Amino acid sequence: MRRERTPAPLLVPAALAVAFLVLPLAGLLVRTPWSQLGTLLTAPGVGQALRLSVVSATLATLVSVVLGVPLAWVLARSRARGRAVLRALVTVPLVLPPVVGGVALFLVLGRQGILGSWLAETTGITIPFTTAAVVIAETFVAMPFLVISVEGALRGADARFEDAAATLGADRWTTFRRVTLPLVAPGVAAGAVLCWARALGEFGATITFAGNFPGTTQTMPLAVYLALQRDPQAAIVLSLVLLVVSVATLLLLRDRWLGRGAAA
């Protein structure tokens, strides 16, 4: 990869963008009550909420990859009619206020919902207010990030490699597995990272559809929001923990998935 000096007209807006994005974080750091850090961090429930956040965001990302990559392929490669409408529909969660998304999930998967009531009658299982509901809410909100990212990668990928594979006798499934997927792996990785980050910070759909109960559904963003009601200092510390964990994970994963060039 060729390295260039940043052109001057890009430098100033780029610096402004950095200031805009980083200063609020600096604000958090400045207001962090460092002397009480130990007490606030070891408060009951913090580790629990953090663990739940990481586990549920990771599960949501896995579900998103398993379902979202095939969807991205359909959007990028299939010749079926109505793809434009389909693309608009599946990106609705991006523009929908997450709380509305949570209510919409109730209407489908709640115990009075279209599918949820059937599920409750036949199996006795109800989804809301469970950890599964957290994963579902996070997947709903975060999967579009992965789909868009992977679709972009698929469109940018050189189709001649796939044509060559087909010429050499590979069937379409083999071509997808052995040629297309490795080709767009960086796009899938970037999409998964975005998706994970979005899931980790998810608040509105989660608190609506999964509710808030320590240990089962209270993720870090929910804990932060509630701490803000009583003790803003504790909320800042909790935000910081979430921040450190997410930045560390993202740095680590970028390094591994996208190679050193992308991470540098």
Add this chain to the structure above:
Amino acid sequence: MRQRAAAVLAVVALAATGCGGGDGGAAASTAEGSASGPTGTVTVFAAASLTDVFTELGQRLEEENVGLTVQFNFAGSSALATQLTQGAPADVFASANAAQMSVVTDAGLADGEPAVFTANVLQIAVPAGNPAGVTGLGDFGREELTLAVCAPEVPCGAASEDVFAAAGITPRPDTQEEDVRAALTKVELGEVDAALVYATDVVAAGDAVEGIAFPEAEDAVNDYPLCTLAAAPNPEGARAFVDLVGSEEGQQALEAAGFRAP
């Protein structure tokens, strides 16, 4: 005769400042204000539970005072208190509890002593028809029911903890909601069998929700204090709004919304 002279003076003043341009606008509105009541925009920060009744009162005040706009910021009292201490411009603050009002008074932001203008008690909200057959506070200890309470961090949750403690009941909620409206939404959708909310929320929810009063609620009556802010951009409008809330008309509207007199 003197009255007429005053009116003439006001008109002259208006005409004079009208030609002045620049600062003239502000002077003109002051002159007009003294003659026919407050004008401009009044910004009211009010607890979310006051949404319906304050919106209605605001409309009445606007109808009575042409040129006056009442603007609301409805949110949880603690969020509002945070916004105010961070410098959000407002004329009136109506809190759903004394604790968040004292955040504002301790910061020296209130103009005078806050006054309690209404009160609210807890009620059990159940979906229409009460499918789970909830009868009283004791049902919140039943494991098999799906139950919502407010999180202990927010005012309705703190009040709920008080009534459970006073009644000697260990609640078994499935979710601790971030505010009372969120708890109510889950009742409206039929996703929980019961939620502990305020009487006013049950009234506001309409036919989708039924309210069950219970005696232990008297252990946690919630007083609502109100104050004008020292830095109010529109002190005259602020006073007019506070006066309306305290008037018989205002108190009747509050009672119709499920509040009780302080």
